Amino acid sequence: MKKEKKTHALLFLLLLHFTSARQSDYAPYFYDNGPSSTNGNMALFSISEDTPVGTQVYILNGTDPEGDPVRYGLTFEQGSKEFFRADSKSGNVTLIQELDREKQGEISVLVSITDGRNKVVETVRVFVTDANDEPPEFQNLPFIIDIPEDTAPGSSIYRVQAMDKDMGSGGSVSYYLQTSPFAKFTIDGHSGILRVKPGETLDYETTPTHFVTVVAKDGGGKYKGKHQVLTATATITINLIDAQDMPPSFVGTPYFGYVYEVSVPGSEIFTVYAKDGDQGKPNMMHYSIMNGSDGVFDINSTSGCITLTTYPFLLRNELYEIKVKASELGPNDQLQDYDVTTVTVRVVDLNNHPPTFYGESGPQSKFEVTMYEHPPAGEILRGFKITVNDSDQGANAKFKLRLVGPNRVLRVVPQTVLNEAQVTIIVEDTSGIDYEKGPTLSFKLLAVEIDTPERFSATADIVINLLDTNDNVPKFTAEYYIARVPENSPGGSSVVSVTANDPDSGPWGEVKYTIYGSGADLFTIHPSSGLISTQPWTSLDAEVRSKYNFYIKAEDSEGKYSLSEAFVTVVDMNDHPPEFDEELLEKTMIIGTPVKVEAMDDDAESPNNVIQYSIMTADPDNAFDINADTGEIKLKPYIKSMEIVHNITKQKDCKWSLVVQARDRGSPSFSTTAVVNIDITEATPLKGPMAAFLLKSRDNPMKALGMVTVIITVLVGVTALISTAMYMRNSKSNRIMPARRIIKRRPRDQKPWDFRMPLIKFNDPADKFIIGDPESRLKRGSGSSRPKPPPPSAPSLPPPPPTTRPNERPRAVPTISGALASKVAKTTKSGRRREGQGNMSSALVSELKMKLEQKMIESNQSCY
Secondary structure, eight states, X not given: OHHHHHHHHHHHHHHHHHHHHXXXXXXXXXXXXXXXXXXXXXXXXXXXXXXXXXOEEEEEOEEOTTOOOOEEEEEOOTTSOOOEEEOTTTOEEEEOSOOOTTTOSEEEEEEEEEOSSOEEEEEEEXXXXXXXXXXXXXXXXXXXXXXXXXXXXXXXXXXXOEEOOSOGGGGOEEEEEOOOTTOOEEEOTTTOEEXXXXXXXXXXXXXXXXXXXXXXXXXXXXXXXXXXXXXXXXXXXXEEEOOSOSOOEESXXXXXXXXXXXOOTTOEEEEOOEEOSOOSSOOEEEEEEEESOTTSEEEOTTTOEEEEOSOGGGOOOSEXXXXXXXXXXOGGGOEEEEEEEEEEEEEOOXXXXXXXXXXXXXXXXXXXXXXXXXXXXXXXXXXXXXXXXXXXXXXXXXXXXXXXXXXXXXXXXXXXXXXXXXXXXXXXOGXXXXXXXXXXXXXXXXXXXXXXXXXXXXXXXXXXXXXOOOOOOXXXXXXXXXXXXXXXXXTTOEEEEOOEEOOOOGGGGOOEEEEESTTOTXXXXXXXXXXXXXXXXXXXXXXXXXXXXXXXXXXXXXXXXXXEEEEEEEEOOOOOOOEESOXXXXXXXXXXXXXXXXXXXXXXXXXXXXXXXXXXXXXXXXXXXXXXXXXXXXXXXXOOSHHHHHHHOOOSSOEEEEEEEEEEOSSSOBEEEEEEEEEEEOOOOOOSHHHHHHHHTTSOHHHHHHHHHHHHHHHHHHHHHHHHHHHXXXXXXXXXOOXXXXXXXXXXXXXXXXXXXXXXXXXXXXXXXXXXXXXGSSOBTTSOOOOOOOOOXXXXXXXXXXXXXXXXXXXXXXXXXXXXXXXXXXXXXXXXXTSOOOOOOHHHHHHHHHHHHHHHHHHHHHHO
């Protein structure tokens, strides 16, 4: 019974404990640090729209009353774009998508904090602040307006409006016009009102249409930490409406008319024609006779046709001078501006004369003129002084004129002639008058009577000798040119020939070629033939640079030009053999772990720089395998322990040797060999970082010695700092501190660490693989040694100085002696591919070689 009471009491205490624990479990909460803080719950947090994606913008920060660890969360409402991501442990909030205030200025975010049992979720608003990233936008494009040409200076004619979506100064817009020496308009910078510039007048007959470029500029603002001002441009087309400010004028004067013996009252004598000087909206013409008709002639007020009002035998004079007036019909048929001309009427007899062409010196059947090509359409060829006349009277002297030749190139005015007229030849198609199509144009001018049974006619040759103008631009036959050049081609080698044609004649048709651009300094072009070749002092090397491109310019004598582009590829040749770092390599091999040898080939492209490895000879034989692609050397699978190694060789140091060949895959193929001494050992049971470091440093004992030196140096430096600090402290307090000496006894059984530098011995079995002749250490695939380069010859003129980049070392000059080829290759191998060999003259190369040979001789003497 007592036992049951104890059990009930224990259960009651446990229940009471859990109940109290549950009652004290409070929910975690965020710190509310205000909108200006960058940590808390992100409430009212502001972020600029130009914040880069990936930036940490906020830290969610909260706590749990019980001190339990909390985790954070950040989500968005379903269907909305996610702009932030939060790290659940640290609370770091990162921007993951670009912001645009003009599209979304406020972001609703759900942030949460939980201690594993309780979770608190809050909805906060993040405000996106503005950056000056939007340029002004013009409204109501395009801008096309029509104004009268007599608009008063200073008058407002249009208002331009542009909007900027940014806020503040970045959203304010001002206006200005792009400057022009003939500007006739001005704009108000704030309102955008366009006005005619004070003191300027508009003239439809001179310029019927004006094009004005207006620029809208915002007030500027910061964008990504920099101040920038954005602009937009638009073109305003201003069409002038013609005003009545020009008088009329007669066309085709002087006028001649004839009265024939057979004429009757009402016969047409001549038709005058006048046109309004205001071509935009011309007025109708009203014709009238002022005097000189003696009452025997009349004129149609609308058509300008002058007719006879009586019979010819009643005429008192043989010649009449009629004054004709042409007036503009204004509003309400009011007569306005006018012009006056004279029509000469002659009384003639029967049709007994054919039409005849006259020049300045009398009758003429051929008219010739010299002029420049491409005259503007509508231009009168004033070089022709041609008059056509029929000496008959009346209808017998009426004939038509027409030109026979290239269609619609020229036209003749007038086309109908009564008795006599001045022939005017007008250009109709300017493209047909082209010197390149032919230096001479020939036409036939025909005059054929209309209403006579005889149908008399006359013919005159019209010859136009054209003078060429520089109206064509040289044109390349190709948009670009592609060439491939083998590397090490001799200087002056041809690369590609370009051609540009200019159909103009004389010096205008002569094309001069030039090249320019970043890759053009190693090439030259013949100015006349267009043949591109390498510079005489240039030898292209694919290992230095394999791609060149530059521009080609074809220019005529007046500077008109066109451009093309050349792309030159330097084709890699197999001109470098593989090279090992050293001819004698020392390696330590742990049984089961391969060692690696590596050779480098300085050729630029595959397969010239792809290396295959093979074992030429080995001691002992059939003990090693090598990976042909990677150069990894490993023991044969049956050699699994040092016991097997000792069974194979009787030497204590277990050092085996082999000759490894590295051969490239180029054509022809080059190869080189190196002797590899391999010290065979087993894995040691050492553990810890120091053991791992010593194991890695077995092949490089200097590395271990260097590490020990660094550690000792650091300890000495720390000791010196501590001593200096104590000395300064004692000096400041004017007290002499007692010197404490700590003596730490070394355990008797502890042996000092002894580091011994391994010595390289050359009296091992590998010595039989060392070739005595240093000139023949590098062997090519064919078995022959490298040929010596020919001695350089100094050019007559030195080439331009080589251009070097910052931090760029010049490439080493190739050596003459084969004995030091591997050492030179070792020092220049790492930088050879990435460093450009400058263009140097042969004389400089010769001098450098002489100095290098002298150093090599001194080095060889010191070695022996």
